[in-house]
Amino acid sequence: MRFMATYDLMETMRNTNQWLGASAQAFASYPAFAMVPNPGLQWMAAWGEVTERSFKRMVVKPDWGLNAVPCNDGRDHVVSVEKVIERPFGDLIHFNVQGREEKLRKILLVAPMSGHYATLLRSTVQSLLPDAEVYITDWHNARDIPVSKGKFDIEDYTLYCVDFMKHLGPDINVIAVCQPAPLVLAATAYLAEVDPDAQPRTLTLIGGPIDPDATPTEVTDFGNRVTMGHLEETAIQQVGFKYAGVGRRVYPGLLQLTSFIAMNLDTHAQAFSDQIMRTAQGEASDNDRHNHFYDEYLATMDMTAEFYLSTVERVFKDLEIAKNEFVVDGRKVDIGKITRVAVKVVEGENDDISAPGQCLAALDLLTGLPDAKKASHLEPGAGHYGIFAGKSWRNNIRPLVLDFIDANSGASKAQLKVAT
Structure with missing residues (x-):
């Protein structure tokens, strides 16, 4: 787990899912399809929108966005x-x-x-x-x-x-x-x-x-159960070639996020399923409760x-x-x-x-x-x-x-x- 290839593999998977989401949204939103309304296409566009936004946020530092x-x-x-x-x-x-x-x-x-x-x-x-x-x-x-x-x-x-x-x-x-x-x-x-x-x-x-x-x-x-050798072997990786810290040994944010979500997997799965349905029905908004929470929660750092x-x-x-x-x-x-x-x-x-x-x-x-x-x-x-x-x-x-x-x-x- 300590090699750049592992770090780059995780980033490749994230990038691919972001691309799949954007592609699904673009394909299902093709203007010609509007002539024949199809709930399946609406759901596909909604899935793509939620997926693209979620995977994109994982590598973006949120803005402070403070009110006056x-x-x-x-x-x-x-x-x-x-x-x-x-x-x-x-x-x-x-x-x-x-x-x-x-x-x-x-x-x-x-x-x-x-x-x-x-x-x-x-x-x-x-x-x-x-x-x-x-x-x-x-x-x-x-x-x-x-x-x-x-x-x-x-x-x-x-x-x-x-x-x-x-x-x-x-x-x-x-x-x-x-x-x-x-x-x-x-x-x-x-x-x-x-x-x-x-x-x-x-x-x-x-x-x-x-x-x-x-x-x-x-x-x-x-913390008491795991050994330091096991922790270093399974959690530590080297930053890949995409970032300025290439070669630095880190506990990757994407790996941390996997652990965070795994702790309450059912809750997160239901939250995203509900958001896809709300998006398909036109009830979601750019800064609704789901996006407000997950834009921050998914943005992890190494x-x-x-x-x-x-x-x-x-x-x-x-x-x-x-x-x-x-x-x-x-x-x-x-x-x-x-x-x-x-x-x-x-x-x-x-x-x-x-x-x-x-x-x-x-x-x-x-x-x-x-x-x-x-x-x-x-x-x-x-x-x-x-x-x-x-x-x-x-x-x-x-x-x-x-x-x-x-x-x-x-x-x-x-x-x-x-x-x-």
Whole structure:
């Protein structure tokens, strides 16, 4: 599985299915066929449209597509995406609400590198923009990064987070969503030792595997069961000749997508079957609920092999974060050194990826932090996606997180009210 031929074979299959879908749609939509209406041709055109769109989206990075933000002056202000720091494996970007005075609340969203682009947090960003200056880590697709740029593992990821936090300064409030939670916790502890004045004001950890063994799930069971040799042999491939990262060892996005879909195959199969019927009946639209979800869900990115393998080995198998034994750039990180950063943990009751208890374990590791600076919230009925982007986030979790930030900010309530 480690050869370019395998990577190129997957891309060939994807490309072929995209072509078949486009061809079927074009053939069944031939104007002459309209003289004799045929339900079979309508279904064929619908199948082609859905198939072509689905396979095309797998290799396209979604656009942020953010709506304008209403402000106190009664006008909607356009949002522009601006790069603050550019790095080979990821950028720090700022969502600039043009023409608006700078908000006192400053939030850094650390996006997961777990198969999808940072745009997975689009709705999270949109919900925070009216109340804060929002920054996010925009990780790059490993297939597009030349081998000459070097490696990128979980230590490099942690150091990227350290640099981003140092650049934004001590007034920043960090929110880590899912996969980065343990590494951002380690990055904060790293700063507590090497540059205490650069620590963020608050840290919110949402549904992350701080201690994967605290509450086992299918994900943690897989991590414990598989051997590293087997994982490397079956999951790692080399980028093919089509992309700038040719030769780089990666965990391919297309392979990840296969695993994602296999976990809920019946649900996805039914969703696509229903969409084909809606398209055939003229009930589908370009940005309907199905397309809105799957345009993002199908857009997967390659992870560097060293990042994926070191995550499984060091976070899930060896539990280096959970045991407070994580090492970054030769320095052992002590989470107990965090003494003044307020930390809040958010979990979802029905989260089947990072089950309740896995993220909460962070508070036990914060031995140097006063209880008054620790907080937690378990959202009833919420799954993994809902705790950062769904109704639970919008209606319940987001207000709690903003209140937590305000309670631990240096600004007075009067200042925050005026700024909002």
